[in-house]
Amino acid sequence: MKWITAWRRRPWAGYAVVLAALAIIGVAYAGVSPRTDRAQAAAAAASDQDVAKGKQLFNQACSSCHGANAEGTKNAPSLIGVGAASVDFQVSTGRMPAMNLGAQIPRKKPVFNEEQTRQIAAYIASLGGGPAIPSKDQVDPASGDAAMGGKLFRANCAQCHNFAGSGGALTGGKYAPPLDKATPEQIYEAMLTGPQAMPVFNDTTLTPAQKRAIIAYVTQTRSEPNPGGNGLGRVGPVAEGLAGWLVGLGLIVIAAMWITARKPKKKHNV
Numbered sequence: 001m002k003w004i005t006a007w008r009r010r011p012w013a014g015y016a017v018v019l020a021a022l023a024i025i026g027v028a029y030a031g032v033s034p035r036t037d038r039a040q041a042a043a044a045a046a047s048d049q050d051v052a053k054g055k056q057l058f059n060q061a062c063s064s065c066h067g068a069n070a071e072g073t074k075n076a077p078s079l080i081g082v083g084a085a086s087v088d089f090q091v092s093t094g095r096m097p098a099m100n101l102g103a104q105i106p107r108k109k110p111v112f113n114e115e116q117t118r119q120i121a122a123y124i125a126s127l128g129g130g131p132a133i134p135s136k137d138q139v140d141p142a143s144g145d146a147a148m149g150g151k152l153f154r155a156n157c158a159q160c161h162n163f164a165g166s167g168g169a170l171t172g173g174k175y176a177p178p179l180d181k182a183t184p185e186q187i188y189e190a191m192l193t194g195p196q197a198m199p200v201f202n203d204t205t206l207t208p209a210q211k212r213a214i215i216a217y218v219t220q221t222r223s224e225p226n227p228g229g230n231g232l233g234r235v236g237p238v239a240e241g242l243a244g245w246l247v248g249l250g251l252i253v254i255a256a257m258w259i260t261a262r263k264p265k266k267k268h269n270v
Contacts, residue, residue, distance in 0.1 A: 083130015144216030
C-alpha cells in the first residue's frame with residue numbers, strides 16, 4: 001500500500017484522477033446515449049406520422065368548414081392555436097364534425113375512433129399553441145378530493161350544469177349539457193378549453209388538483225343513491241319537493257272529485 005501513498009503525493013496525481021473519472025463517465029454515457037437517441041428518434045417519427053395522418057383526416061372531414069389550413073372560414077372559426085385538448089374534446093364527444101350548425105351542437109356518437117381523434121389533435125397542435133391533452137394521472141378521479149370538488153363544483157359549475165351535473169337551459173337556445181356520459185378526460189378538457197358557452201377555467205383559475213377534485217365529485221355523484229325516493233332527474237331538492245307536492249296534492253283532489261261525483265244507489269223497498 002506504500003506505493004499508493006507515494007503515488008498520491010506526486011503533483012500530477014490529482015489530474016490523473018480527474019482524467020480517469022471523465023473517461024469513465026464518457027464510456028458510461030456512450031453506452032446509454034444511443035438508446036436514448038433511438039427512443040427520441042422513434043417518438044419523433046411516430047409523432048410526425050400521426051401529424052401526417054391527422055392532416056389527411058382533417059382534409060377529408062374538417063377542411064370544408066375550417067379551411068384547407070385550419071385558418072377558418074365564415075362558417076367556422078380558425079383552429080390555429082386552439083390546441084390538442086380542444087380538438088380531442090370536440091371530436092371524441094361527436095360534436096365535430098358537425099352536420100348542422102346551430103346555437104348548440106349536441107353530443108352524439110363520434111365519427112372517428114380514439115386513434116384517429118388523437119391524430120387529428122396532433123395535426124392541429126402542430127400548427128402551434130393551445131393546451132395539450134391531459135395525461136391519465138391528471139384526470140384520475142381516485143386521486144381527487146371529492147369533498148373539495150363538491151364545493152368547487154357548486155361555486156363554479158352548478159349554476160349551469162345543476163348541482164348533480166344533470167345540465168340546464170341557458171339563453172339564446174343554448175344549454176349546459178348533462179355530465180353523465182362525459183369521461184374524466186373530457187371533463188378536464190372542457191374546463192381547460194371552454195367549449196361553446198362554457199367559460200375557460202385555466203390553471204390560474206382552477207389548479208390541476210382542483211380540476212381533478214371536481215372530476216372526482218362528478219364521477220362519485222353518478223353512483224350516489226336517492227334515499228328519499230325517485231330522483232326525478234336530480235333537478236334539485238326544491239324542484240323535486242315541489243313536483244312531489246303538486247303531484248300528490250293533485251292525486252288527492254282527483255280522488256276527492258271522483259268520490260263525490262259518484263251518485264248513491266237508490267234503495268228498493270221489498
